[in-house]
Amino acid sequence: MGAQPSLQRGNHNQARLCVSLGDPAGIGPEILLKTWAMAADGAIEVPSFFVLGDVDLLNDRAQLLGMSARASAWADGALPADSLPVLQVNNPLSSKPGKPEPKDAAGVVEAIERGVALIREGRASGLVTLPINKKHLYDAGFEFPGHTEYLAALATGWHGNSADAPRSVMMLAGPDLRTVPVTVHIPLENVKAALTADLIVETARIVNADLQSRFAIAKPRLAFAGLNPHAGEDGALGTEEMTVLEPALAVLRSEGVECIGPLPADTMFHARARQAYDVALCMYHDQALIPAKALAFDESVNVTLGLPFIRTSPDHGTAYDIAGTGKADPSSFIAALKMAGDLAAAAAQATVTAA
Numbered sequence: 001m002g003a004q005p006s007l008q009r010g011n012h013n014q015a016r017l018c019v020s021l022g023d024p025a026g027i028g029p030e031i032l033l034k035t036w037a038m039a040a041d042g043a044i045e046v047p048s049f050f051v052l053g054d055v056d057l058l059n060d061r062a063q064l065l066g067m068s069a070r071a072s073a074w075a076d077g078a079l080p081a082d083s084l085p086v087l088q089v090n091n092p093l094s095s096k097p098g099k100p101e102p103k104d105a106a107g108v109v110e111a112i113e114r115g116v117a118l119i120r121e122g123r124a125s126g127l128v129t130l131p132i133n134k135k136h137l138y139d140a141g142f143e144f145p146g147h148t149e150y151l152a153a154l155a156t157g158w159h160g161n162s163a164d165a166p167r168s169v170m171m172l173a174g175p176d177l178r179t180v181p182v183t184v185h186i187p188l189e190n191v192k193a194a195l196t197a198d199l200i201v202e203t204a205r206i207v208n209a210d211l212q213s214r215f216a217i218a219k220p221r222l223a224f225a226g227l228n229p230h231a232g233e234d235g236a237l238g239t240e241e242m243t244v245l246e247p248a249l250a251v252l253r254s255e256g257v258e259c260i261g262p263l264p265a266d267t268m269f270h271a272r273a274r275q276a277y278d279v280a281l282c283m284y285h286d287q288a289l290i291p292a293k294a295l296a297f298d299e300s301v302n303v304t305l306g307l308p309f310i311r312t313s314p315d316h317g318t319a320y321d322i323a324g325t326g327k328a329d330p331s332s333f334i335a336a337l338k339m340a341g342d343l344a345a346a347a348a349q350a351t352v353t354a355a
């Protein structure tokens with residue numbers, strides 16, 4: 001990404017972040033406890049944070065893992081230094097590692113919803129979400145594809161003058177690559193129909209605006225992946241580059257957005273190619289997430305653009321296969337905390353400057 005501001009500037013001392021516990025059957029509780037213990041020992045520096053989750057579940061998990069870290073109930077005031085502060089959810093959580101219980105869905109969703117409410121009340125400066133299992137929430141009646149869309153719905157009317165939810169955009173941000181999936185959690189066979197010029201334009205406008213306002217990139221360079229092999233090979237291998245992407249890029253260019261492409265997706269992610277752009281807009285989920293996770297699984301952060309508040313998340317999922325074993329690596333969660341802290345510090349600075 002060339003000579004850009006670092007994504008982890010470390011200027012996040014004033015932030016107080018809220019962490020939603022996510023799926024208690026996954027590795028969320030473990031990476032949370034590990035992170036808190038490392039921060040308490042002074043081994044890492046992260047912004048201060050509290051958890052929306054279940055005190056007993058976290059203490060049981062610490063015991064299972066042989067950790068001395070302890071969670072304690074917290075509601076307001078100064079955060080304790082000797083234990084992980086937990087704002088208790090009303091719907092208790094009790095799943096064992098790798099064994100999700102359907103009744104826990106209510107507490108998982110409550111944690112996300114209350115996290116947003118706390119930001120709205122000015123009691124938290126950003127939300128860091130631990131992973132949820134999407135299928136289990138869908139089975140329990142959750143009507144959103146994931147956090148990204150649910151958080152947009154929770155932001156409806158944020159500024160008091162609109163009944164419309166903002167449009168949110170998923171971005172994976174690592175040390176050397178940012179990617180955005182333009183279509184997200186839909187079956188591959190539905191991508192072609194969902195991919196319209198309007199969707200590309202709307203997504204790119206949000207990406208462009210947030211890279212400027214939140215990531216301090218004055219003139220973001222947006223690269224667009226083609227949908228088809230070799231970006232369609234002049235129509236011989238598919239026509240969406242000519243019929244959908246080119247018209248969308250023409251609109252964006254007319255608005256002054258710096259657009260590159262459509263580029264063949266197979267050759268736009270190697271090290272030299274990445275120097276030419278600040279973010280790659282990809283046409284479907286795996287086109288964006290495979291390069292991000294292949295390059296930096298332990299460091300990449302899922303950050304939601306377009307919201308009136310800050311939300312980050314580790315890039316990985318619930319990892320049931322290793323939950324409760326002690327093998328979970330907290331690095332991506334730590335990166336998510338740091339990025340949320342940096343974004344909160346930048347937002348606070350922007351508010352001071354504007355006043």
Ligand SMILES: NC(=O)C1=CN([C@@H]2O[C@H](COP(=O)(O)OP(=O)(O)OC[C@H]3O[C@@H](n4cnc5c(N)ncnc54)[C@H](O)[C@@H]3O)[C@@H](O)[C@H]2O)C=CC1
Pocket residue numbers: 027031130131132133134135147302313314315316317318319320321322327328329330331
């Ligand atoms: N932000 C969120 O809420 C996300 C939720 N998910 C959900 O997670 C569930 C499982 O998804 P998968 O595709 O299996 O991906 P996954 O990321 O949970 O696991 C993929 C592989 O990576 C390993 N892994 C993941 N995180 C790790 C860590 N921190 N340390 C060490 N190893 C780690 C796992 O053991 C597994 O072998 C799905 O239900 C999916 O919807 C997936 C991504 C993000």
Ligand SMILES: NCC(=O)COP(=O)(O)O
Pocket residue numbers: 145146147148149170289302313
């Ligand atoms: N594959 C990324 C992912 O599932 C994260 O989705 P979200 O819950 O952050 O919307």
